[in-house]
Every structure is written in C-alpha cells, then in structure tokens.
Amino acid sequence: MTTMTTTATTTTGQTVLDARGVTMRFGGLTAVRGVDLTVRSGEIVGLIGPNGAGKTTFFNCLTGLYTPTEGEVRYKDTVLPPTSYKVTAAGIARTFQNIRLFANMTVLENVLVGRHTRTKEGFWSAVLRGPGFHKAEAASRARATELLEFVGLAAKADHLARNLPYGEQRKLEIARALASEPGLLLLDEPTAGMNPQETRATEELVFAIRDQGIAVLVIEHDMRFIFNLCDRVAVLVQGEKLIEGDSATVQGDERVVAAYLGEPLENDPGAAEAAEVEAAEAHADTPHDTAAGKENDR
Structure with missing residues (x-):
C-alpha cells in the first residue's frame, strides 16, 4: 500500500x-x-x-x-x-454502513464500475469497440490498478469480491468510491x-x-x-x-x-x-x- x-x-x-x-x-x-x-x-x-x-x-x-x-x-x-x-x-462519492459490493465480480471489476462517471465513451463506441474505446478501457484499468495498489489489494485484483476478508471488502468499497475521482x-x-x-x-x-x-x-x-x-x-x-x-x-x-x-x-x-x-x-x-x-x- x-x-x-x-x-x-x-x-x-x-x-x-x-x-x-x-x-x-x-x-x-x-x-x-x-x-x-x-x-x-x-x-x-x-x-x-x-x-x-x-x-x-x-x-x-x-x-x-x-x-x-x-x-x-x-x-x-x-x-x-x-x-x-x-x-x-x-x-461526491460515498461508502455505505452495510457493504455494497458486487459479490460475483472480481476486485478489479468492482473498481472499474466506479469509473463509469468519468468515462466519455458512449453507446456506439462500446458497440463498435474502435480505437477510442480500447484507449479509454486501458486508461480505466490502469487507474483501477493504481487504486488497488493504493489500498493494498493489487495482489487480489482477480479474486471474487465475495472471497475477500471483511476488512478487505471495506477497502475495496473505498477504492471503488475513489474511482469516481x-x-x-x-x-x-x-x-x-x-x-x-x-x-x-x-x-x-x-x-x-x-x-x-x-x-x-x-x-x-x-x-x-x-x-x-x-x-x-x-x-x-x-x-x-x-x-x-x-x-x-x-x-x-x-x-x-x-x-x-x-x-x-x-x-x-x-x-x-x-x-x-x-x-x-x-x-x-x-x-x-x-x-x-x-x-x-x-
């Protein structure tokens, strides 16, 4: 971390x-x-x-x-x-009293969800998957990886969120909130x-x-x-x-x-x-x- x-x-x-x-x-x-x-x-x-x-x-x-x-x-x-x-x-971003993670998504995917308010690619970009889409996706993954490193979860990026210990789930929720900058x-x-x-x-x-x-x-x-x-x-x-x-x-x-x-x-x-x-x-x-x-x- x-x-x-x-x-x-x-x-x-x-x-x-x-x-x-x-x-x-x-x-x-x-x-x-x-x-x-x-x-x-x-x-x-x-x-x-x-x-x-x-x-x-x-x-x-x-x-x-x-x-x-x-x-x-x-x-x-x-x-x-x-x-x-x-x-x-x-x-403004927040976490919740009761943890609200996507249990069947990976740790990295949970953080990527938090990036949605900061991505500029629209519907057609996602459908056509042109160079702009791939560039934005790579930037989001890079930022999500930085945040996982920041909270100490980079080594568990591919783990399912539900398999994290309780304290690490709290950290993941914070990382997801930080993903919205x-x-x-x-x-x-x-x-x-x-x-x-x-x-x-x-x-x-x-x-x-x-x-x-x-x-x-x-x-x-x-x-x-x-x-x-x-x-x-x-x-x-x-x-x-x-x-x-x-x-x-x-x-x-x-x-x-x-x-x-x-x-x-x-x-x-x-x-x-x-x-x-x-x-x-x-x-x-x-x-x-x-x-x-x-x-x-x-």
Missing part, C-alpha cells in the same frame, strides 16, 4: 461541502432538523451521535438518496441535484466490525486519502478512531447539531457526555421516537429512493 502520513494536521482551503438548514421529515417524524455543516478541502470532519440521531439520514440527503424536505446542499458553490448519480458526477469522500462507519489492527490500517488509509487532496466526512461509533482522525467533529442528537469543534472541545462538552451516557436531555423523546425515525427511514417511499439506490449499487 502507498506510504501514508499518520498525522491529521494539514492546510485547509476551499469549501467543498456547504449544507445549509438540511431538514428531512418522514411523514410526521423529523429525522434531521436544520443541520448546517461545511467541509473544506484538506480536511477530515467527523459526524457522531447516538443511534437514531440522524447521521445516515443526513448522509443520504448529501448524496441524493433523499431529497431534503428543507435546506440545500452545495458542492463547491453549486447546488447539488437530488439524484445520486448526478451527485457522484459532481464530485471525488473531491469529497463520505465514509459511513468504515471501521464497523473491525479489529484494532484493521481499524489502525483504515485510519492510515483515510490520512493518505486526505493527503491526495480529497476532503473526507466520516460517520463512526468508534470514538478513539474519530478523535484521533478528525480535524473537526460535529455531534448530532435527536436530528439536530448539538455542537461542532475540535476533539478536545467536543469531548469536554457535558451535553455530549450526557447523550452518550443516556442521561436525558431537555425535551428528549427517548428511545421510542428514535426507533420510529429509524423505521420511517427504512420504509421511506420517496421518488428518488429506488433509482438512487440502483445508481449507488452499480
């Missing part, structure tokens, strides 16, 4: 993500309420919160899986369309189910991605991982942003401690409403859910 930097200190620059007043309702339930968040180039930002806090719902609003009920999402000053493949084409990468619980050694390797990989100039926004329940990794951390509780700041500021906030220890906050609806929100999200029937899911599974 590519040599990696193990410090989170870097120079930040242009705002790549600007989410303003993002609200997502499912019927009478509000899963996300008025959330503002920015991410700048050269920055790793963490998003944490108890189960049912609205973190994945917020991610889905950023990536076009859901159309926010209110608010807007901008990428490099352009309002994003509420369609997942257009969001990917604009420059994003300016912002969203990681949804990238260390879930990993042992400490795998978690450390993921941390180093995220630093290496940041050092390539890609901004990163990450959801994670492993607090040690988050606070070691991130320049800033935002905390969602009951669908609202409770606090945002550096690791020391967030760890020292009494409201954050209360949220994680289960002590009731003011007007806390308790676990019942959190479960209702999760159920509503799971069964949401918006016009974009099915199509967006298919686009993300390609």
